[in-house]
Amino acid sequence: xxxxxxxxxxxxxxxxxxxxxxxxxxxxxxxxxxxxxxxxxxxxxxxxxxxxxxxxxxxxxxxxxxxxxxxxxxxxxxxxxxxxxxxxxxxxxxxxxxxxxxxxxxxxxxxxxxxxxxxxxxxxxxxxxxxxxxxxxxxxxxxxxxxxxxxxxxxxxxxxxxxxxxxxxxxxxxxxxxxxxxxxxxxxxxxxxxxxxxxxxxxxxxxxxxxxxxxxxxxxxxxxxxxxxxxxxxxxxxxxxxxxxxxxxxxxxxxxxxxxxxxxxxxxxxxxxxxxxxxxxxxxxxxxxxxxxxxxxxxxxxxxxxxxxxxxxxxxxxxxxxxxxxxxxxxxxxxxxxxxxxxxxxxxxxxxxxxxxxxxxxxxxxxxxxxxxxxxxxxxxxxxxxxxxxxxxxxxxxxxxxxxxxxxxxxxxxxxxxxxxxxxxxxxxxxxxxxxxxxxxxxxxxxxxxxxxxxxxxxxxxxxxxxxxxxxxxxxxxxxxxxxxxxxxxxxxxxxxxxxxxxxxxxxxxxxxxxxxxxxxxxxxxxxxxxxxxxxxxxxxxxxxxxxxxxxxxxxxxxxxxxxxxxxxxxxxxxxxxxxxxxxxxxxxxxxxxxxxxxxxxxxxxxxxxxxxxxxxxxxxxxxxxxxxxxxxxxxxxxxxxxxxxxxxxxxxxxxxxxxxxxxxxxxxxxxxxxxxxxxxxxxxxxxxxxxxxxxxxxxxxxxxxxxxxxxxxxxxxxxxxxxxxxxxxxxxxxxxxxxxxxxxxxxxxxxxxxxxxxx
Amino acid sequence: xxxxxxxxxxxxxxxxxxxxxxxxxxxxxxxxxxxxxxxxxxxxxxxxxxxxxxxxxxxxxxxxxxxxxxxxxxxxxxxxxxxxxxxxxxxxxxxxxxxxxxxxxxxxxxxxxxxxxxxxxxxxxxxxxxxxxxxxxxxxxxxxxxxxxxx
Numbered sequence: 051x052x053x054x055x056x057x058x059x060x061x062x063x064x065x066x067x068x069x070x071x072x073x074x075x076x077x078x079x080x081x082x083x084x085x086x087x088x089x090x091x092x093x094x095x096x097x098x099x100x101x102x103x104x105x106x107x108x109x110x111x112x113x114x115x116x117x118x119x120x121x122x123x124x125x126x127x128x129x130x131x132x133x134x135x136x137x138x139x140x141x142x143x144x145x146x147x148x149x150x151x152x153x154x155x156x157x158x159x160x161x162x163x164x165x166x167x168x169x170x171x172x173x174x175x176x177x178x179x180x181x182x183x184x185x186x187x188x189x190x191x192x193x194x195x196x197x198x199x200x201x202x203x204x205x206x207x208x209x210x211x212x213x214x215x216x217x218x219x220x221x222x223x224x225x226x227x228x229x230x231x232x233x234x235x236x237x238x239x240x241x242x243x244x245x246x247x248x249x250x251x252x253x254x255x256x257x258x259x260x261x262x263x264x265x266x267x268x269x270x271x272x273x274x275x276x277x278x279x280x281x282x283x284x285x286x287x288x289x290x291x292x293x294x295x296x297x298x299x300x301x302x303x304x305x306x307x308x309x310x311x312x313x314x315x316x317x318x319x320x321x322x323x324x325x326x327x328x329x330x331x332x333x334x335x336x337x338x339x340x341x342x343x344x345x346x347x348x349x350x351x352x353x354x355x356x357x358x359x360x361x362x363x364x365x366x367x368x369x370x371x372x373x374x375x376x377x378x379x380x381x382x383x384x385x386x387x388x389x390x391x392x393x394x395x396x397x398x399x400x401x402x403x404x405x406x407x408x409x410x411x412x413x414x415x416x417x418x419x420x421x422x423x424x425x426x427x428x429x430x431x432x433x434x435x436x437x438x439x440x441x442x443x444x445x446x447x448x449x450x451x452x453x454x455x456x457x458x459x460x461x462x463x464x465x466x467x468x469x470x471x472x473x474x475x476x477x478x479x480x481x482x483x484x485x486x487x488x489x490x491x492x493x494x495x496x497x498x499x500x501x502x503x504x505x506x507x508x509x510x511x512x513x514x515x516x517x518x519x520x521x522x523x524x525x526x527x528x529x530x531x532x533x534x535x536x537x538x539x540x541x542x543x544x545x546x547x548x549x550x551x552x553x554x555x556x557x558x559x560x561x562x563x564x565x566x567x568x569x570x571x572x573x574x575x576x577x578x579x580x581x582x583x584x585x586x587x588x589x590x591x592x593x594x595x596x597x598x599x600x601x602x603x604x605x606x607x608x609x610x611x612x613x614x615x616x617x618x619x620x621x622x623x624x625x626x627x628x629x630x631x632x633x634x635x636x637x638x639x640x641x642x643x644x645x646x647x648x649x650x651x652x653x654x655x656x657x658x659x660x661x662x663x664x665x666x667x668x669x670x671x672x673x674x675x676x677x678x679x680x681x682x683x684x685x686x687x688x689x690x691x692x693x694x695x696x697x698x699x700x701x702x703x704x705x706x707x708x709x710x711x712x713x714x715x716x717x718x719x720x721x722x723x724x725x726x727x728x729x730x731x732x733x734x735x736x737x738x739x740x741x742x743x744x745x746x747x748x749x750x751x752x753x754x755x756x757x758x759x760x761x762x763x764x765x766x767x768x769x770x771x772x773x774x775x776x777x778x779x780x781x782x783x784x785x786x787x788x789x790x791x792x793x794x795x796x797x798x799x800x801x802x803x804x805x806x807x808x809x810x
Numbered sequence: 811x812x813x814x815x816x817x818x819x820x821x822x823x824x825x826x827x828x829x830x831x832x833x834x835x836x837x838x839x840x841x842x843x844x845x846x847x848x849x850x851x852x853x854x855x856x857x858x859x860x861x862x863x864x865x866x867x868x869x870x871x872x873x874x875x876x877x878x879x880x881x882x883x884x885x886x887x888x889x890x891x892x893x894x895x896x897x898x899x900x901x902x903x904x905x906x907x908x909x910x911x912x913x914x915x916x917x918x919x920x921x922x923x924x925x926x927x928x929x930x931x932x933x934x935x936x937x938x939x940x941x942x943x944x945x946x947x948x949x950x951x952x953x954x955x956x957x958x959x960x961x
Binding site for chain 2: 119120121122260261263264265266267268269270271272273274276277279285310311328329330331333401402403404405450451452453455481483484700704705707708709710711712733734735739741742743745747748
């Protein structure tokens with residue numbers, strides 16, 4: 051069941067209906083050689099043929115710019131199209147992420163693909179189905195109302211012998227049908243005129259169809275970007291500066307002359323790379339090359355204290371004020387009890403398990419690039435700028451990378467490959483080494499969050515004042531690494547890091563929520579560059595908002611679930627997930643912390659919730675804190691999850707597992723180490739992630755809303771995980787932790803500082 | 811450069827290569843075996859695991875000259891989509907991956923474990939796979955798949 055690719059142009063050129071298909075398990079070079087003559091602008095959104103094609107055998111190829119990132123989106127989108135078209139699921143082939151073959155539907159980011167691309171493809175399929183019925187009515191000489199469709203075969207109701215298949219109707223031919231398409235990217239409305247099915251009639255949507263991509267991933271037959279090879283291809287490696295914003299002052303080319311197979315040392319401005327006949331020669335040369343680097347042109351904060359001071363004292367460049375209700379200062383001044391706390395979140399890594407990789411074939415005036423980008427069209431546009439050739443002459447073809455969690459929105463490596471390919475006049479494959487990926491990939495930004503609350507004489511929260519200070523994403527949509535090295539300059543401070551999951555789910559009379567992003571953009575490349583990391587900013591902001599609400603509940607002696615329910619207001623779906631998670635976890639109504647227990651192990655439970663762009667999640671964490679060592683073990687995580695209509699329940703559960711495990715890892719272990727001039731976390735030892743022996747049990751409750759549109763499940767459930775864990779650690783120990791990661795050293799020293807070790 | 815004889819997935823292969831080349835690059839680039847993956851090059855993640863003479867080995871850190879005339883098994887040597895090994899079948903049945911990049915390491919290390927200990931406890935599986943990193947969080951499904959394959 052290997053994925054297949056249909057050559058659109060080969061297909062469309064022939065009226066006889068030739069559909070060329072390739073097996074991915076065969077030589078990739080053949081596949082690529084066949085299709086690499088395709089350049090030019092993307093297909094017209096207003097042509098139905100741009101979205102899908104029917105083969106004579108009834109197979110349906112769907113063209114989309116949404117890419118598989120390992121979340122199962124290929125399967126979920128195929129389910130939607132199969133259901134709408136009334137064809138068997140196995141008949142659908144997804145052809146994704148090729149700028150010469152798909153309409154720009156926006157980037158595959160923010161857990162918004164099902165929500166936005168789902169309806170786009172559904173409507174295109176509905177338009178196709180309508181047209182097929184029209185053709186069938188003419189062919190069978192009956193009015194359209196008398197027709198029914200089953201498994202891609204149209205028949206006359208009551209006279210099923212009279213029938214015609216989709217393949218017979220249009221197989222191998224163009225629809226030549228204009229449809230409406232307004233707006234751009236993921237906001238595009240496609241074929242709103244086509245009448246889609248009533249969701250009640252779905253047969254495939256809502257079922258746990260096994261993922262299309264998985265079987266070959268277990269056998270070595272899947273083609274990841276790392277596995278793409280083209281004829282005549284060479285291997286490149288980058289040579290990055292060891293420190294912030296530095297330039298090669300002098301290079302000793304003789305230092306790599308002894309390595310056989312080296313083809314070229316590539317230097318363009320401050321960009322440096324080596325190209326060789328083999329990977330090993332390229333690796334050895336990149337390591338051996340003697341470069342004298344200029345002193346760092348600027349300095350990073352030298353340590354955590356300096357970073358903290360910077361976050362605290364720097365004037366912002368981006369200000370977001372999503373909630374401003376009542377008069378917070380006045381309310382705080384009349385409150386009988388006030389609370390104040392500061393929460394901290396470190397730089398963290400996406401940690402792609404396979405580092406960045408791309409293959410580029412750059413000729414004088416055109417380029418073909420294979421890469422793992424989350425944004426094929428944005429990557430194409432950036433490459434066109436870097437290479438100084440028209441966009442229409444650049445073709446970007448996506449091949450799946452290792453899971454990237456936002457890291458490949460700013461996909462750096464195709465720029466490296468393009469510069470090296472142009473320099474040698476041959477296709478070049480570049481793969482970053484581990485230290486390149488850890489060291490130079492953009493990081494999830496740090497946060498310093500201050501929260502205040504006021505409570506009146508009745509114990510009611512009357513004021514909430516929340517301020518998040520963080521960095522924008524300097525590189526998400528801006529100028530990438532190699533581009534900066536050759537002298538392209540960023541023109542803005544970066545993309546805003548968001549302002550939600552800051553307590554806006556609670557209905558307080560006086561409420562202020564603000565997020566300020568501080569200047570972090572630099573002209574030259576720095577290894578602490580930033581971008582979106584899975585549900586960007588929200589795990590950190592939720593850590594503070596849901597931690598702080600817990601502080602207030604605890605101080606008032608009220609159960610954490612009951613306290614939240616008081617202030618949720620009309621958000622019934624959020625209320626429902628909270629109750630469902632509490633029930634599933636066997637939550638007992640009592641204030642926190644837990645009654646003191648004897649022995650070295652302290653047990654605690656904590657809860658946290660979020661309304662993440664319309665998806666509702668509640669998480670209950672159960673932890674065990676080992677007093678002598680300070681080690682926190684997360685024993686069980688219970689998640690209740692409502693992401694609207696569920697397209698694939700097993701897929702949602704898979705995403706919840708992933709969000710939870712990554713969330714636990716980021717809460718307990720992860721922090722990028724750095725000094726004034728460099729990043730110090732350059733491998734998995736200096737940046738450990740959660741491993742098998744520490745993986746908690748996970749239980750999930752899925753709440754399906756068939757009447758709603760589907761929302762994504764790739765991100766929401768990571769949001770409350772850190773807060774739930776920290777609240778559970780408070781419950782166990784009576785000590786509040788307001789900074790992650792909760793490493794044994796931090797936990798032990800904080801417990802000691804609070805005198806909590808005598809609590810038994 | 812040197813001619814080096816390898817026994818890979820039951821077949822004899824001869825490659826002409828720098829003998830210091832890590833086995834991983836020879837398997838991938840010379841022999842077209844994409845099962846083993848580059849993850850770190852530091853023996854820290856397990857993506858590149860192959861089985862050499864019955865032991866799980868990090869092929870990113872073994873020079874090809876040290877693999878001469880030894881029995882090397884890669885993920886491809888276990889089975890294919892058309893004819894999966896029972897371990898691969900169990901992973902398919904449990905849908906035990908997300909991006910799947912770590913799967914070579916998961917399956918090959920499990921294979922080496924099961925060849926020595928056909929009925930491991932959950933704790934033994936967790937210990938055996940503790941050094942195999944997965945960033946997507948498929949661990950619990952991997953555990954279920956292994957348990958399914960060993961009943």
